[in-house]
Every structure is written in structure tokens, then in C-alpha cells.
Amino acid sequence: MGPKKRGGARKRKNEDALSRDKEEEDPEERGGRRRRKNCGNKYIGAHVGIQGGIWKAVESCVEMGGSSFALFLGSQRSWKRPALDPTAAAKFQEQVSLHGFDPAHILPHGSYLMNCGSPKEDVFEKSQALLVDELSRCSLLGLNLYNFHPGSSLGIITTEQCVDKIAASINHAHQQTPAVVTVLENMSGQGSTVGGKFNELRSIIDKVRDQTRVGVCLDTCHAFAAGYDLAAEGGVTAMLDEFDKEVGLHYLKAIHLNDSKGKLGCNLDRHEDIGKGHIGISAFRDIVNEPRLENIPLILETPGRPGFEYAEQIELLYSLCEKK
Ligand SMILES: [Zn+2]
Numbered sequence: 001m002g003p004k005k006r007g008g009a010r011k012r013k014n015e016d017a018l019s020r021d022k023e024e025e026d027p028e029e030r031g032g033r034r035r036r037k038n039c040g041n042k043y044i045g046a047h048v049g050i051q052g053g054i055w056k057a058v059e060s061c062v063e064m065g066g067s068s069f070a071l072f073l074g075s076q077r078s079w080k081r082p083a084l085d086p087t088a089a090a091k092f093q094e095q096v097s098l099h100g101f102d103p104a105h106i107l108p109h110g111s112y113l114m115n116c117g118s119p120k121e122d123v124f125e126k127s128q129a130l131l132v133d134e135l136s137r138c139s140l141l142g143l144n145l146y147n148f149h150p151g152s153s154l155g156i157i158t159t160e161q162c163v164d165k166i167a168a169s170i171n172h173a174h175q176q177t178p179a180v181v182t183v184l185e186n187m188s189g190q191g192s193t194v195g196g197k198f199n200e201l202r203s204i205i206d207k208v209r210d211q212t213r214v215g216v217c218l219d220t221c222h223a224f225a226a227g228y229d230l231a232a233e234g235g236v237t238a239m240l241d242e243f244d245k246e247v248g249l250h251y252l253k254a255i256h257l258n259d260s261k262g263k264l265g266c267n268l269d270r271h272e273d274i275g276k277g278h279i280g281i282s283a284f285r286d287i288v289n290e291p292r293l294e295n296i297p298l299i300l301e302t303p304g305r306p307g308f309e310y311a312e313q314i315e316l317l318y319s320l321c322e323k324k
């Protein structure tokens with residue numbers, strides 16, 4: 001703040017200058033303007049709803065103070081959805097640029113209906129078609145990342161056979177659609193799901209023809225439930241080191257920030273609010289201060305509780321940043 005100025009006209013002039021400064025934000029930050037200045041290049045946000053129109057997701061994220069977000073691309077109940085309305089898609093893109101989001105910080109989440117590794121031929125075919133449809137929606141929305149759960153063998157086929165089917169689905173979708181990067185999420189190891197262990201993610205990636213279009217999103221709750229001990233001292237560093245060894249850090253495109261209701265290695269996919277579960281707050285402090293997690297979306301998928309919804313959890317995470 002400069003020295004105090006007197007006089008109405010002078011004051012107005014200063015205010016004009018101030019608002020002009022605001023408009024002319026740092027050009028370096030274009031495309032990533034939503035970065036919070038006190039937290040390095042961390043883009044913390046949450047999974048937001050699309051009720052009332054897909055473009056509303058953008059505003060919901062802004063309202064909760066997020067710098068990144070995830071969203072579903074349609075109903076979670078139906079295999080066949082009406083085509084994405086081009087007007088809605090244009091409105092979404094308008095909102096994205098209006099609020100200064102970089103598309104690289106927006107991570108659509110795939111439909112839960114899909115099982116791209118299914119041993120059941122009809123489900124496998126429907127999943128392949130839905131994957132293509134969802135990637136096309138991403139393109140229409142101007143987005144280049146798409147996160148989904150790899151799949152499950154249902155205990156009917158081997159993990160290797162399931163991995164083959166998942167990779168085939170990805171290769172098929174890549175052929176049918178342009179550019180979008182398919183981002184595999186690590187799983188909790190519940191049931192016969194594939195992708196709980198980092199080496200399973202690696203075997204899928206190995207079979208993808210265009211490896212520039214494949215990546216991984218690490219879900220902290222899933223990792224902990226699968227046995228990666230984030231609650232231990234240095235647990236975040238150890239997990240990332242292991243990920244780097246098994247998969248390669250350059251494949252890491254996003255993090256899902258969730259505490260865990262279940263204990264280490266429980267294989268249960270039960271998300272808990274940040275700091276309220278078995279992972280605990282110090283792992284999240286390490287995450288928001290981890291240089292290897294800069295410039296990627298860090299997305300909450302926690303249940304939320306009164307007074308501790310996404311907005312408060314985003315605020316808490318930013319307050320843990322030590323880099324000012
Ligand atoms: Zn998920």
C-alpha cells in the first residue's frame with residue numbers, strides 16, 4: 001500500500017489504477033491463473049457436480065476456492081446418453097477461460113458403469129463404446145485429460161487377461177478419438193479390480209501403443225488401502241519413489257486427495273475427509289509441499305461434513321503450504 005492520499009477525485013483515480021492492475025494480471029500466469037500465490041504451483045480443487053448444465057461445474061469450483069476440478073461427463077446410470085449439446089460445450093469452454101482455468105487442471109472422471117477389462121462380452125463392448133463416447137465429449141469440451149478406473153476381472157479371468165482387455169480398449173479409443181490422454185486411476189485392491197499395485201498399471205501402459213496418450217492419477221485413499229503406507233513418516237516420498245521406479249513419474253497426471261476410513265492395506269474404497277481418517281493430516285502436508293506434484297490437478301473426493309465441506313478442506317490444504 002502506498003501513502004494515504006486525500007481528496008475524492010484523487011481517490012477515484014487510485015481506485016481506477018487499482019482495478020486496471022487487477023485486470024492486467026501477470027501474463028506468465030495466463031492459462032494457470034488460478035494458482036494460489038502462497039503455495040508454489042499447487043492446483044488444489046475438488047470433484048464438482050454438473051446438475052443444471054455441465055458449465056455450472058466451473059462456477060462451483062470457483063465458489064469453493066478451487067484451482068482445479070473434476071467432473072462426470074453425464075449420468076452415472078445410463079450406458080447411452082443424449083449427445084453433448086454444442087451450446088452447453090461452448091458455454092463450458094467460455095466459463096473455463098473466463099475464470100482462468102488451464103484445461104490441464106481439469107480432470108473428467110469416467111463413468112462407474114464401465115469395465116474395460118470385463119470378461120463379459122456385452123459389458124466389454126458397451127464399455128469400449130462408452131470410453132470412445134467420453135473421450136469425444138472431452139474433445140468437445142476442450143479438455144485433454146480423462147481419468148477412469150481400469151477395470152475388473154470379476155474373478156473370472158486372470159489379471160493378465162484383464163490387463164490385455166483394458167489396453168485393447170484404450171488402443172481402440174485412441175484410434176477413434178483425437179488427442180485426449182487416458183488417465184488410469186490406481187485402485188484400492190477391492191474385489192477383483194486391477195490397478196491396485198503400481199506394477200499392474202505399468203503392465204497396462206506397456207501394452208498401450210501411443211504412450212503419449214496414457215497417464216496415471218494416484219488416489220491417496222486407494223493407495224493406502226492397497227498397502228502403500230502414506231501415514232508413515234516419509235510415506236508420501238516413499239510412495240512417489242516407488243511409483244517412479246515401477247511406472248515413471250512422467251506418467252503422473254493427477255492426484256485424488258482423500259483420507260481413508262479403512263486401515264492400511266484394508267483394500268476398502270472408503271474415502272474420508274482430510275485429516276479425519278487413517279492417513280492423517282501430515283501426509284497431506286507432505287503432498288502440498290511436494291515439488292514433484294506441481295502443475296497437476298490435486299482433487300478432493302471426500303464425503304464432506306457440516307462445516308468441513310470442500311471449501312474448508314481446500315482452505316485447510318492451502319494453509320498447510322510452507323512455501324510462501
Ligand atoms: Zn475414481
Ligand SMILES: [Zn+2]
Nearest residue numbers: 185219256301
Ligand atoms: Zn479417486
